[in-house]
Amino acid sequence: MVNHRKDMYSDKLNLLPPYLFSSLDELKQDKIKKGVDVINLGVGDPDLPTSSHIIDVLCKAARDPKNHKYPSYNGMQEFREAIVKWYKNRFNVSFDADKEVLALIGSKEGIAHLPLAFLNKDDLALVPDPAYTVYKIGTILAGGIPISMPLLKENDFKPDLSRLNKRVRRSAKILFINYPNNPTSATADENFYKEVVDFAMDNDLIVCNDNAYSEIYFDGYRPPSFLEIKNAKNVGVEFNSLSKTYNMTGWRIGYIVGNEDIVRGLGKVKTNIDSGIFNVVQIAATEALLGDQSCVEDNRRVYKERRDVLVKGLKNLSFDVKNPLATFYVWAKVPDGYDSISFSRFLIDNAGIVVTPGVGFGEYGEGYIRFALTESIERIEECINRINLLKGEGL
Secondary structure (H helix, E strand, O other), rough: OOOOOOOHOOOOHHHHOHHHHHHHHHHHHHHHHHHOOOOOOOOOOOOOOOOOOHHHHHHHHHOOOHHHHHHHHHOOHHHHHHHHHHHHHHOOOOOOOOOOOOOOOOOOHHHHHHHHHHHHOEEEEEEOOOOHHHHHHHHHHHEEEEEEEEOOOOOOOOOOOHHHHHHHHEEEEEEEEOOOOOOOOOOHHHHHHHHOOOOOOHHHEEEEEOOOOOOOOOOOOOOOOHHHOOOHHHHEEEEEEEEOOOOHHHHHOOEEEEEEEHHHHHHHHOOOOOOOOHHHHHHHHHHHHHHOOHHHHHHHHHHHHHHHHHHHHHHHOOOOOOOEOOOEEEEOOOOOOOOOHHHHHHHHHHOOOEEEEEEHHOOHOOOOOEEEOOOOOHHHHHHHHHHHHHHOOOO
């Protein structure tokens, strides 16, 4: 039997905060066990199913014995070429499928492993705050030091690169960005990306843009790719995923595109850590990228309807909230008298509603909560009704 001492785990592991969504799931499961009808607007896991034409291709490929062997490390040629075609059609950006594209076991895996390829002990990485926690976690596990870049409302939740300390700028090796943004749902334009490219060239930085929400957008807005900008491929890469676009979160498939040397570096890490993605999943993912895209349009329509109901309801309840132009998240200020954790607990304890406290994404997320549009309109309306009933009970 192992003696569970404090020093049993590595220093790196002890530096990691508890994984936010794991803690939320425990709280949710506790309420469910007690018979509470929980409305889960916490974790961003689409409730919509994967389209049937993608599933049909998966089933057919699974019955072919030639697909039961080890896959290639880089990803199937057909899948990588499908990524190239999709990016060319969507963003008018071209890649060499053999050198500038790499298949990933979901973009989270690639984001977490990339710092291992480029950071030495105590090297710096610039990490947005609030942000998807994996940027920070991957940096820590690689022995690096994450430096927070505040995302503030007054700057439209984009980092103010001009305010970064000169020593930090010159010492940092990686810059993480993520637009459309999780958790704030903020968006970025070409001018911001041009600023990022210039900043990276001036400071010899590797830029990693997480573009996982590129296809969830509304109201005439269409998110650009970081790699559309002149010289962007000289300094950076972009992660994307089939998880949110095609409702394939559990399938675990994504990719990285961009700078050849950066892609190669991540590839070297992966060949020593994993054995690639099941070919059957890659064949289905190829169908997703190149096949009928009406399922993606349907997703946008559903999320827009849900967004409109939730935002209107929250505004009627006097919440400080904006209509997001992209992602399936709504970022709202907590009412006076609460911080993000206390209000999140108040909602689940008194209304059976799960939301994500903003501080779980970083210290600058304090004062906000994140709603995920991953329940039906009827459930979202029920959520608004439950919050309305809390007036006079501490709200």
